[in-house]
Amino acid sequence: MERREVVKVEKFDGSPAFSTTNDHVQTSYPFMQGQHGFDLVDGDKNALGFMELLGMQDFSPSLLDMIQVPIPPAQAPNVQVVTESPPELLNQPATPNSSSISSASSEGLNDEPVNKSVDDEVEEQEKNKKELKPKKTNQKRQREPRFAFMTKSEVDHLEDGYRWRKYGQKAVKNSPFPRSYYRCTTASCIVKKRVERSFSDPSVVVTTYEGQHTHPSPVMPRPNFIGPASDSGFSSTAAFAMPMQRRLSFYQQHQSRQQQPPFVNSFSPLGFGYNGSTTNAAAINYLQYEKRFCSSSGSTLLKDHGLLQDLVPSHMLKEE
DNA sequence: CGTTTTTGACCAGCGC
DNA sequence: GCGCTGGTCAAAAACG
Numbered sequence: 001m002e003r004r005e006v007v008k009v010e011k012f013d014g015s016p017a018f019s020t021t022n023d024h025v026q027t028s029y030p031f032m033q034g035q036h037g038f039d040l041v042d043g044d045k046n047a048l049g050f051m052e053l054l055g056m057q058d059f060s061p062s063l064l065d066m067i068q069v070p071i072p073p074a075q076a077p078n079v080q081v082v083t084e085s086p087p088e089l090l091n092q093p094a095t096p097n098s099s100s101i102s103s104a105s106s107e108g109l110n111d112e113p114v115n116k117s118v119d120d121e122v123e124e125q126e127k128n129k130k131e132l133k134p135k136k137t138n139q140k141r142q143r144e145p146r147f148a149f150m151t152k153s154e155v156d157h158l159e160d161g162y163r164w165r166k167y168g169q170k171a172v173k174n175s176p177f178p179r180s181y182y183r184c185t186t187a188s189c190i191v192k193k194r195v196e197r198s199f200s201d202p203s204v205v206v207t208t209y210e211g212q213h214t215h216p217s218p219v220m221p222r223p224n225f226i227g228p229a230s231d232s233g234f235s236s237t238a239a240f241a242m243p244m245q246r247r248l249s250f251y252q253q254h255q256s257r258q259q260q261p262p263f264v265n266s267f268s269p270l271g272f273g274y275n276g277s278t279t280n281a282a283a284i285n286y287l288q289y290e291k292r293f294c295s296s297s298g299s300t301l302l303k304d305h306g307l308l309q310d311l312v313p314s315h316m317l318k319e320e
Numbered sequence: 321c322g323t324t325t326t327t328g329a330c331c332a333g334c335g336c
Numbered sequence: 337g338c339g340c341t342g343g344t345c346a347a348a349a350a351c352g
Contacts (some may be wrong), residue, residue: 023337167343167344167345167346168343168344168345170341170342170343170344173340173341173342179342179343181344182341192343194343
């Protein structure tokens, strides 16, 4: 069963940037302002775009310590996880529906006075967008924290349990593959995602999530999931694999329109996910993202977030 | 007929 | 100011 999926990303200059195997999932956090000489807030405006970000691997241990996101080595072996976030949001996630989080954050990394919460700004943005032509806002457009990962898949749009509407497609510079823009179809949910195929390895799909869902997954029932005993180094995130599988089968029955990945990655390092699919990996990694950005502590998130409540049995929440 | 996709146009930010 | 690029809008087409 031990099949290795290797995802290797090369920088556009052709030099290998990193690779992943079943044994190691290397996580990159190329988003800290000043750490690597560019500002991730507008990182996607770089000439090389997001793929360049994926190529960053020279991060310092102290940076990783700051972020404190345990990635279980066996979590998603064929997936390269890359998280990008505006630096000011690292400690102050912009979560439209969780004002308690942003308001509770008092760590003084922000230079600006906090007379307006992040929530308000995001709301204002959306409001402005809806009005015909928003006259120049004083503030720079603010972005939600982003989370990107690469998945080896033959389909571009990986199922993750949410319903998405495509609202745009753009050609990517230096790449023959276009980038697609999706928005969560649920009203009042502002989560977006971008999907593009890796230029250097067309079998790799790069999915970037932006924002946090304000609702549980609309297409899946609550799982009656009793997860496997949590091992050392086995985070609750990894346990999502099973319920996601259950949910996907339900989804397949009810969503004839959305294509399902015909390409199945057969890795299953922990043995809990038969036929682990790219979909599975996508969902797992999105949840990892939520865990990181949508809570200052794991328990806060689990309390607040409907999706995770759907996925994680209560006894596992306490273990967090 | 409602929903989703397609696609050209438009806008904002950035570098020169 | 101008051009380039990424991101979004919105009308039309396609789909179920």
